[in-house]
Amino acid sequence: MEHISIYSGDRVISRVMVERTVAALEPCLERYQHVFTVMDANVAMNCPAAMQIAEIMNRKGAPGKLIDASEEDKSMDTVMDICGWMLDNGADRDALVLAVGGGITSDMVGFAASIYKRGVRFAYVPTTLLAQVDAAIGGKTGVNFERYKNMLGLVRQPEFTYVCPEVLESLPHREFVAGVAEMLKTFMIEDNGNYQKAVDVLSEMLQGYSILPPESAADYWTDCVSAYSEELLYLISEAVKVKAGVVSRDQYERGERRKLNLGHTFAHAIETLAQREERDISHGEAVAMGLVLAARLSDRVFRGDMDTPTALEGSVAIDLCDCGLYPECPFTIEQMAEIMAKDKKAEGGKVHFVLLNEIGDVTTYALTVDEVVKLLK
Numbered sequence: 337m338e339h340i341s342i343y344s345g346d347r348v349i350s351r352v353m354v355e356r357t358v359a360a361l362e363p364c365l366e367r368y369q370h371v372f373t374v375m376d377a378n379v380a381m382n383c384p385a386a387m388q389i390a391e392i393m394n395r396k397g398a399p400g401k402l403i404d405a406s407e408e409d410k411s412m413d414t415v416m417d418i419c420g421w422m423l424d425n426g427a428d429r430d431a432l433v434l435a436v437g438g439g440i441t442s443d444m445v446g447f448a449a450s451i452y453k454r455g456v457r458f459a460y461v462p463t464t465l466l467a468q469v470d471a472a473i474g475g476k477t478g479v480n481f482e483r484y485k486n487m488l489g490l491v492r493q494p495e496f497t498y499v500c501p502e503v504l505e506s507l508p509h510r511e512f513v514a515g516v517a518e519m520l521k522t523f524m525i526e527d528n529g530n531y532q533k534a535v536d537v538l539s540e541m542l543q544g545y546s547i548l549p550p551e552s553a554a555d556y557w558t559d560c561v562s563a564y565s566e567e568l569l570y571l572i573s574e575a576v577k578v579k580a581g582v583v584s585r586d587q588y589e590r591g592e593r594r595k596l597n598l599g600h601t602f603a604h605a606i607e608t609l610a611q612r613e614e615r616d617i618s619h620g621e622a623v624a625m626g627l628v629l630a631a632r633l634s635d636r637v638f639r640g641d642m643d644t645p646t647a648l649e650g651s652v653a654i655d656l657c658d659c660g661l662y663p664e665c666p667f668t669i670e671q672m673a674e675i676m677a678k679d680k681k682a683e684g685g686k687v688h689f690v691l692l693n694e695i696g697d698v699t700t701y702a703l704t705v706d707e708v709v710k711l712l713k
Contacts, residue, residue, distance in 0.1 A: 337353055337354065337355045337360055338353070338354040338355075338573055339351050339352070339353055339354075340352040340353075340354065340573070340576050340577055340580050341580070341584075342473075342474070342475075342493060342580045342583050342584050342587075343584040344584070344587060349493045349587075350475065350493035350494055350495065350496065350497070351495075351496045351497070352473060352496070352497045352499060352576050352580060353496055353497070353498050353499065354499045354500070354569065354572065354573045354576065355498065355499070355500045356500055356501065356502065356565065356569060357385075357500055357502045358385050358388045358389055358392075358461070358498075358500055358502055358503065359388070361389065361392055361461065361498050362392045362395070364496065364498060365392070365396060365432075365434075368432040368457075369430065370427070370428065370430055370431045370432065371393065371396050371398040371431075371432050371433075371434055372398060372399050372400075372401075372422060372425060372427050372431055372432070372433045372434070373389075373393045373398050373399070373400040373401070373433075373434045373436060374400075374401045374402075374403060374418060374421075374433060374434070374435050374436070374437075374441070374445045374448075375389075375390075375400060375401070375402055375403070375435075375436040375437060375441075376402070376403060376404075376405040376436065376437030376438060376440075376441045376463070377402040377403060377404055377405075378404075378405065378437075379436060379437050379438075379441075379463050380402055382506055383463055383503060383506045383507075384505075384506055385463075385500075385502050385503040385505070385506070386436065386463070386503075389436055389461060393434075398434070399425045401418065401421050403417075403418065403437075403441065403444070405437050405438060405440040405441045405444070406440065407440065407480065407607075407611065409440075410440050410443065410444060410479050410480050411479050411480060411481075412479055412481070412488065414444055414479070415444055415447050415448045415451075415479060418444065418445060418448040418452075419448050419451070419452045422448070422452055422456075423452075427452070427453075427456065428453070428456075429453055429456060430456075431449075431456045431457065432456070432457045432458065432459060432495060433445055433448070433449040433452075433456060433457070433458040433459075434458070434459050434460075434461065435458065435459070435460050435461070436460075436461045436463060437462075437463055437464075437467075438462065438463055438464035438466065438467045438471070438511075439462070439464065439466055439467040439470070439471025439472060439619070441467075442460045442462060442467055442471055442472045442477075442494075443471065443476070443477050443478055443479065443486070443489070444477075444479060445458060445460075446458055446460070446475075446477035446492065446494060447477035447478055447479060447488075447489055447490070450477055450490055450492045455492070457495050458494050458495065459494050459495045459496045459497065459498070460472040460494050460496075460497045460498065461497075461498045461503070462497065462498075462499060462503075463503045463504075463507070464504070464507060464511055464512075464514075464515055465504055465507065465511075465512055465514075465515025465516065465518075465519065465572070466511075466514050466515035466517075466518050466619065466620050467515075468499045468504075468515070468572050468576075469515060469518050469519045469522060469572055469575040469576065469579070470515075470518040470519075470521075470522070470575075470579065470596075471518075472494075472497050472499075473497060473576055473579045473580065473583070474491075474493075474579055474580075474582075474583040474587075474593075474596075475491045475492055475493040475494070475583065475587065476489065476491055477489050477490060477491070477492060478490070483608060483611060483612070484604075484608060484675075484678065485604040485607055485608060486604075491587060491588055491589075493587075499572060499573075499576065501561070501565045501568045501569050501572065502565070504561050504568070505558050505561045505562050506558065507561070508554075508557075509545060509553070509554075509557045509660070510618070511618070511620075512557075512561070513538075513542075513620065513659065513660040513661055514618045514619065514620020514621055514623075515620055516534075516538055516620070516659045516660065516661060517599075517620040517621070517623040517624040517627065517656070517661055518575075518620060518623060519534055519538075519571060519572075519575050520534060520535070520627070520655065520656065520659065521598050521599055521623060521627060522575040522578050522579060522596075523574075523575065523578070523695075523696070524598060524627070524652075524692060524695055524696065524698065525578065525582075525595050525596065525598055525690075525696070525698050526578045526581075526582075526696060527695055527696025527697075528574065528578070528696075530571065530574045530575075531695050531696065533571065534571050534659075535655045535658060535659060537564065537567045537568075537571065538658075538659040538660070539658040539659050539660075541560050541561075541564055542658070542659060542660045544556060544560065545557050545560060545660075546660075579596065582595065582596060594688050594690065594700045595690055595698050595699075595700065597688075597690050598626075598627065598630055598690040598692070598698055599623050599624075599625075599626030599627035599629070599630045599690070600623065600626060600690075601626070601676055601679055601687055601689060601690075602622075602625065602626035602629045602630065602665075602672065602676070603619070603622040603623045603625065603626035604622075604675070604679065605667075605672035605675040605676050605679075606622040606625055606626065606665060606667060606672065607619060607622045608675045609667050609671055609672065609675065610622070615666065617666075620661075621661065621662075621663075624656050624661040624662075624663035625663045625664070625665040627652055627656065627663065628649055628652055628653050628656070628663045628664075628665070629665065629669075629712065630689070630690065630691065630692065631646070631648040631649040631651075631652040631653075631692055632644075632645065632646050632648075632649040632712060633689060633691060633708065633711060633712060634648060634691040634692040634693070635647060635648045635649060636711045636712070637691060637701060637703075637711065638691065638693065648692060648694075669708065669709050669712040669713060670709060670713075673705045673706075673708070673709050676705050676708070677705045683702075685704055686702040686703060686704050687702070687703060687704075687705060687708075688700045688701070688702055689701050689702075689703055689708070
């Protein structure tokens, strides 16, 4: 097992445990007497590894709760329901609440644990690639409010996050590639030679899947994720190290941590518009679209490249397509403008956009939404 620490100064405030299978979760829980488990109902039904986790929890005598983890359910109502269940089951200040599911699950359970009795301990077992490389790392918790993404929340670190590729074997292909967008985003911020490695591995995985008929593709994909478990273990670990390092240096997003929002100001606007129009666009798919728009904006701000597409934009779009993502945004920049202006990170009428000098080198750049609209029209 590899332990990756998140620091506040010299003090370790959270750990990410990277392991091949779920089996080693049990010893991680030995020191916690009172464990309460909240699991995504969809994970419980469709992920074989979740059965192993349930057996571990049964041996611990840990009460369990299933929740619906969707953007529609990512609300204070669900958080209050979790808190009520904890109260009904006698959760005290010494409780550890274990969240098993994707990023929506960890966001809501972390938030609930943070406000229940003014804060109890919590930990995560992320079951999606997106959560393993991004959502479950770094301590951000929260819910949507008034149809805006993650508008209510706080930063509080989990006791630990347990990451293993075994849980990804039952993850549908579309959900897997949604996590690919976050992985590639991470390596765009800090490369260490891993961006091209990730593109090569992930595009190679896709090649066999893309030519199969639907009735054969699902079984192939499960076997493919299993066959590439070592490569995935390495890439996930490297992505976690990047994010853990950034969070350790800037836990509360006063500076460097803003870099992790590469593509996300656009992505959150895309998600809000998609929800309004009842379009089926996942967070990862919106991030892929946001990365392409960020690349275009970077070229136009830094290099005066007004071509459509710009050079960097075209390169990023090709890499994302090779990895199974199709990052063409269905909305105009004018449609996104109103939502970006209300971005929770906006300050003094300007939004801190993260722009690419090149792959592996990004910087934050404050622009008004009107300036962005003019550059991207």
